[in-house]
Amino acid sequence: MNLQSRHLLGLEGMSKEDITLILDTAESFREVLERPIKKVPPLQGKTIVNLFFENSTRTRISFELAERRLSADVVSFSSGGSSISKGETLKDTARNIEAMKIDMVVVRHSSAGVPHFLSRVVQANVINAGDGLHEHPTQALLDMMTLRQKYKSLEGLRVCIVGDILHSRVARSNIFGLRTMGAEVSVCGPATLIPRYIEQLGVRVYNRLEDVIPNIDVLNVLRIQLERQKSGLFPSLREYHRYFGVTKEKVDKASHPITIMHPGPINRDVELSADLADGPHSVILEQVTNGVAVRMSVLYLLGTAQ
Amino acid sequence: MKLFLQGGRLIDPLSGKDEGMDFLIVDGRIEKMGKNLSANSTYETIQLRNCIIAPGFIDMHVHLREPGFEHKETIATGCAAAAAGGFTAICCMPNTNPPIDDESVVRYVQDTAKKVTKGLVDVYPIAAATKERKGEELAPIAELAEAGAVALSDDGSPIASAELMRRVFEYSSMFGLPVIQHAEEPTMTKGGVMNEGFQSTRLGLPGIPPIAEELMVVRDCILLRYIPKAKYHVAHVSTSGTVEAIRRAKAEKLNITAEVTPHHFTLTDEAVESFDTNTKINPPLRTSDDVAAVKEGLRDGTIDVIASDHAPHTIDEKDVEYLDAPFGIVGLETSVGLSITTLVETKILTMAQLIEKLSLNPRRIVGLEPIRIEEGEKTNFTFLDPTKEWTVDVESFHSKSKNSPYNGWKLKGKAIGVMNGSQYWYKP
Numbered sequence: 087m088n089l090q091s092r093h094l095l096g097l098e099g100m101s102k103e104d105i106t107l108i109l110d111t112a113e114s115f116r117e118v119l120e121r122p123i124k125k126v127p128p129l130q131g132k133t134i135v136n137l138f139f140e141n142s143t144r145t146r147i148s149f150e151l152a153e154r155r156l157s158a159d160v161v162s163f164s165s166g167g168s169s170i171s172k173g174e175t176l177k178d179t180a181r182n183i184e185a186m187k188i189d190m191v192v193v194r195h196s197s198a199g200v201p202h203f204l205s206r207v208v209q210a211n212v213i214n215a216g217d218g219l220h221e222h223p224t225q226a227l228l229d230m231m232t233l234r235q236k237y238k239s240l241e242g243l244r245v246c247i248v249g250d251i252l253h254s255r256v257a258r259s260n261i262f263g264l265r266t267m268g269a270e271v272s273v274c275g276p277a278t279l280i281p282r283y284i285e286q287l288g289v290r291v292y293n294r295l296e297d298v299i300p301n302i303d304v305l306n307v308l309r310i311q312l313e314r315q316k317s318g319l320f321p322s323l324r325e326y327h328r329y330f331g332v333t334k335e336k337v338d339k340a341s342h343p344i345t346i347m348h349p350g351p352i353n354r355d356v357e358l359s360a361d362l363a364d365g366p367h368s369v370i371l372e373q374v375t376n377g378v379a380v381r382m383s384v385l386y387l388l389g390t391a392q
Numbered sequence: 393m394k395l396f397l398q399g400g401r402l403i404d405p406l407s408g409k410d411e412g413m414d415f416l417i418v419d420g421r422i423e424k425m426g427k428n429l430s431a432n433s434t435y436e437t438i439q440l441r442n443c444i445i446a447p448g449f450i451d452m453h454v455h456l457r458e459p460g461f462e463h464k465e466t467i468a469t470g471c472a473a474a475a476a477g478g479f480t481a482i483c484c485m486p487n488t489n490p491p492i493d494d495e496s497v498v499r500y501v502q503d504t505a506k507k508v509t510k511g512l513v514d515v516y517p518i519a520a521a522t523k524e525r526k527g528e529e530l531a532p533i534a535e536l537a538e539a540g541a542v543a544l545s546d547d548g549s550p551i552a553s554a555e556l557m558r559r560v561f562e563y564s565s566m567f568g569l570p571v572i573q574h575a576e577e578p579t580m581t582k583g584g585v586m587n588e589g590f591q592s593t594r595l596g597l598p599g600i601p602p603i604a605e606e607l608m609v610v611r612d613c614i615l616l617r618y619i620p621k622a623k624y625h626v627a628h629v630s631t632s633g634t635v636e637a638i639r640r641a642k643a644e645k646l647n648i649t650a651e652v653t654p655h656h657f658t659l660t661d662e663a664v665e666s667f668d669t670n671t672k673i674n675p676p677l678r679t680s681d682d683v684a685a686v687k688e689g690l691r692d693g694t695i696d697v698i699a700s701d702h703a704p705h706t707i708d709e710k711d712v713e714y715l716d717a718p719f720g721i722v723g724l725e726t727s728v729g730l731s732i733t734t735l736v737e738t739k740i741l742t743m744a745q746l747i748e749k750l751s752l753n754p755r756r757i758v759g760l761e762p763i764r765i766e767e768g769e770k771t772n773f774t775f776l777d778p779t780k781e782w783t784v785d786v787e788s789f790h791s792k793s794k795n796s797p798y799n800g801w802k803l804k805g806k807a808i809g810v811m812n813g814s815q816y817w818y819k820p
Contacts, residue, residue: 197713202666202667219596258596283589286593
């Protein structure tokens with residue numbers, strides 16, 4: 087079975103069949119990860135470069151681990167800021183990759199569209215590990231994998247994404263993927279952090295957690311960045327926590343347990359209270375484990391496609 | 393030099409003529425004009441059957457890049473692009489290095505243009521309204537006017553300070569110079585790279601809200617009401633709200649005029665989904681509602697002028713991350729074709745109305761005499777083939793830069809030549 091595209095650039099437009107194939111394949115790799123010897127051979131002889139133009143620890147480690155467990159040869163490159171800051175253009179970087187006969191490129195960049203640009207200029211398979219505020223498809227896939235494990239199906243599942251939707255590629259990819267899989271998606275946050283016209287993506291918009299909590303199954307809590315305060319988007323972390331922080335007190339208002347997710351790293355007791363993050367309904371560490379499995383699945387499907 | 397222009401159709405909005413007309417041209421002047429003329433063998437014949445003879449077009453919004461950025465464009469290459477695109481005149485914006493904020497730079501541009509085009513393309517510099525285009529102190533406007541600057545603008549940057557805009561209006565009104573505003577409230581556009589709307593939400597690119605433009609235009613209209621002697625020209629109108637604000641100001645008889653670029657009536661922000669940096673323009677490509685409003689503004693006369701905002705950048709400068717790419721596209725060589733295809737073919741404008749927006753109106757706004765097509769007058773013509781079907785090929789551009797989103801577009805209608813005095817360029 088092959089995916090429809092040679093690249094994983096985003097979840098917008100990806101079919102339900104492709105997402106299901108990635109998630110199903112990820113389940114079998116999840117099983118591999120439980121074995122004492124966690125390495126399998128499918129990408130033996132393939133060379134993968136991880137191009138991280140934006141600081142990242144956990145996504146890069148998760149990808150590297152996935153690559154090594156599939157027996158690929160791995161080169162990683164990290165640099166803050168754009169390639170321009172080093173004096174080399176992205177196009178030159180791409181040409182160098184081409185010259186080094188790399189098979190797959192995993193790229194994270196602060197500018198939306200960089201994976202798309204690379205996919206047009208290199209022969210290698212391109213995997214988007216986060217492009218600007220645009221998409222972070224493997225994060226959304228691991229989120230969906232985690233939810234599918236818990237709820238068996240995503241159809242009709244009620245998921246609310248909470249926080250800084252405006253600046254979140256995790257939110258966008260989750261909206262695209264979850265909507266395709268038949269989930270009901272809502273977003274909740276201060277009006278200044280909800281982008282205009284987001285309803286047109288098929289989501290409902292809330293500005294009060296109290297209004298949305300009674301009617302959902304899952305809260306996917308986004309990290310709030312202090313720098314947004316400086317650009318005038320919210321007054322203080324204290325006020326943010328009070329009105330948009332997800333706390334036990336607020337989720338307990340629901341008559342049923344609510345699953346707590348977070349893409350990490352967590353600002354404890356800012357967007358999410360520590361008791362919930364570590365509580366019985368948190369699946370945050372499951373997300374991390376599934377992250378490796380989902381990335382193995384994507385690398386495997388793209389790297390071994392006929 | 394003796395030329396016989398045979399078989400063309402003259403469309404001259406100034407005299408109201410729209411009829412078949414032959415011309416005998418001697419040494420750059422109209423010796424004789426009339427129907428079914430003949431010429432002896434001392435005349436070279438230019439066959440214009442099925443073609444239109446129009447008063448020479450002017451593009452009042454061009455970035456020539458010289459001095460300072462000659463790797464993008466020079467006065468010579470920019471003027472060659474203008475002639476190839478059907479323009480006998482251009483107004484060039486002052487964001488050069490050094491900027492055109494000093495009479496010596498005005499003269500440098502004028503002198504270089506005369507030397508390199510030998511009079512085929514007239515270049516009229518637009519001077520900075522403020523020193524170094526910083527929006528802090530008035531530029532030496534009297535000296536710039538005396539040197540021949542035809543308008544004032546900090547284009548690329550808005551004149552953001554209300555106090556300074558007031559003073560620019562007051563001071564420039566002494567010389568009758570129009571103030572061309574790049575309308576953008578800068579506190580609302582920091583970091584923005586595309587229109588703020590559904591597409592920016594979808595693509596995760598930082599937005600430039602339409603109200604940033606509208607707020608500035610509305611503010612300027614209020615200032616203009618206070619200083620009614622000033623002349624205000626809105627550059628590159630891009631939103632429906634701006635069109636509406638200008639319509640109201642015109643109803644109020646304020647001294648306001650406006651231009652639109654071909655890209656703002658042919659493309660929408662949906663084009664950005666390719667992440668092609670040739671869709672990165674300021675003001676940004678807007679929505680289909682805005683495109684419709686701009687076309688209606690052209691139709692009902694709210695928008696007076698079509699100008700290209702020709703903004704050359706090299707391939708290496710443009711072929712970078714979307715966030716890092718410079719704003720702007722070249723437009724001189726596609727402007728006329730896009731206008732005929734999108735506006736005349738669809739009957740939004742008649743050909744005569746289009747010619748007004750490319751010749752009569754912009755010349756009036758920058759204080760140039762209209763072109764008179766009469767016996768004894770100097771020639772200044774644009775030749776159009778209104779039915780010619782052609783495909784845009786950036787590699788064939790005369791401009792030094794190829795940053796156009798229109799490569800491969802099929803257009804109908806093309807400028808096939810220009811004549812300015814004894815100079816002409818003709819490629820049927």
